[in-house]
Amino acid sequence: MRKLTLGLAAAITIAFAGGVQAQTYPTRPVTMIVPFAAGGPTDIIARIVADHMSKTLGQQVVIENVAGAGGTTGITRAVTAVPDGYTIAMGHLGTFSAAPATYPGLKYDPINGMQAIGLAGGTPILIVARKNFEPKDLKAFVTYVKANSEKVNEAHAGLGSVSWTTCTLLKAQLGVPKINAVAYRGTGPALNDLVSGQIDFMCDQIVSVAEQVKAGNIKAYAIASKQRSPALPDVPTTAEAGLPEYQIEAWNGIAGPKGLPKDVVDRLVAALDKALNDEGTKKRLLELGTVLPTAEERTPAGFAALIKRDADKLSPALSAAPK
Numbered sequence: 001m002r003k004l005t006l007g008l009a010a011a012i013t014i015a016f017a018g019g020v021q022a023q024t025y026p027t028r029p030v031t032m033i034v035p036f037a038a039g040g041p042t043d044i045i046a047r048i049v050a051d052h053m054s055k056t057l058g059q060q061v062v063i064e065n066v067a068g069a070g071g072t073t074g075i076t077r078a079v080t081a082v083p084d085g086y087t088i089a090m091g092h093l094g095t096f097s098a099a100p101a102t103y104p105g106l107k108y109d110p111i112n113g114m115q116a117i118g119l120a121g122g123t124p125i126l127i128v129a130r131k132n133f134e135p136k137d138l139k140a141f142v143t144y145v146k147a148n149s150e151k152v153n154e155a156h157a158g159l160g161s162v163s164w165t166t167c168t169l170l171k172a173q174l175g176v177p178k179i180n181a182v183a184y185r186g187t188g189p190a191l192n193d194l195v196s197g198q199i200d201f202m203c204d205q206i207v208s209v210a211e212q213v214k215a216g217n218i219k220a221y222a223i224a225s226k227q228r229s230p231a232l233p234d235v236p237t238t239a240e241a242g243l244p245e246y247q248i249e250a251w252n253g254i255a256g257p258k259g260l261p262k263d264v265v266d267r268l269v270a271a272l273d274k275a276l277n278d279e280g281t282k283k284r285l286l287e288l289g290t291v292l293p294t295a296e297e298r299t300p301a302g303f304a305a306l307i308k309r310d311a312d313k314l315s316p317a318l319s320a321a322p323k
């Protein structure tokens with residue numbers, strides 16, 4: 001009986017301690033690393049989501065841009081940090097699913113060596129070009145790049161980034177894998193050069209390009225999704241525009257180091273979910289063309305499954321791609 005009482009007391013103490021920790025985290029600002037320059041899709045989504053998460057967590061979620069090596073520099077920093085919940089990252093299809101096949105010496109393992117927290121949003125891919133680029137539509141674009149592969153240039157955010165990954169798949173399909181590609185520290189700065197006409201085309205997530213397309217500063221040939229986006233209803237799908245085999249969905253999501261305490265993960269998951277359910281946050285994300293995650297994708301297990309599914313899918317093509 002006495003043994004039972006002591007056991008019960010210990011269990012209550014442990015449960016209480018866990019509860020206290022859950023209630024006290026975070027006691028100071030949380031750093032969310034964005035592994036690209038400001039102004040790109042990862043940065044835009046991170047700032048919108050972090051803004052609302054800060055309210056729920058009662059502490060500022062501070063964005064730190066740590067760009068380089070297609071986003072892998074910033075993600076390495078985040079997932080090798082002390083697992084206390086004060087350093088997390090907003091990554092994406094590139095850093096979590098494409099990077100392992102792109103960088104043989106990658107210093108993190110997105111499948112077994114980090115803690116997935118949740119998906120922040122799906123981000124359809126668009127093929128976009130400077131506004132005075134000669135081809136008028138996607139079919140003309142395909143003909144043009146095949147005929148002029150020596151002189152056209154493309155921008156991306158570094159090996160393994162989403163822009164690099166998605167244009168690498170496009171170029172492989174078109175049979176022009178070696179088109180001249182210019183690497184930037186994020187598609188924010190790349191987009192500036194597309195708008196000013198120094199770059200011919202790029203493949204990028206809708207979030208950063210939608211406003212520029214609407215303003216007529218660049219043109220969009222197609223969206224590589226099954227359906228058109230409500231954010232850009234006049235842009236045809238690749239199937240409608242004559243390239244049905246080119247379809248790919250990108251996304252952005254949050255992860256942290258492996259070994260994060262469960263109650264910390266739970267608080268972050270709940271804060272992300274609350275942000276995505278908030279009307280104002282939803283409106284901002286939807287206006288940019290983001291696809292809101294399902295309930296399953298907002299969970300660590302659902303997000304981890306998505307990362308693995310896309311890594312398995314991309315791996316063969318990316319391992320063989322010219323780097």
Ligand code: MLT
Pocket residue numbers: 036037039040041042043071094156157160161162163164185186187188204205
């Ligand atoms: C990418 O191409 O990986 C992203 O667009 C980079 C970014 O978010 O700036």
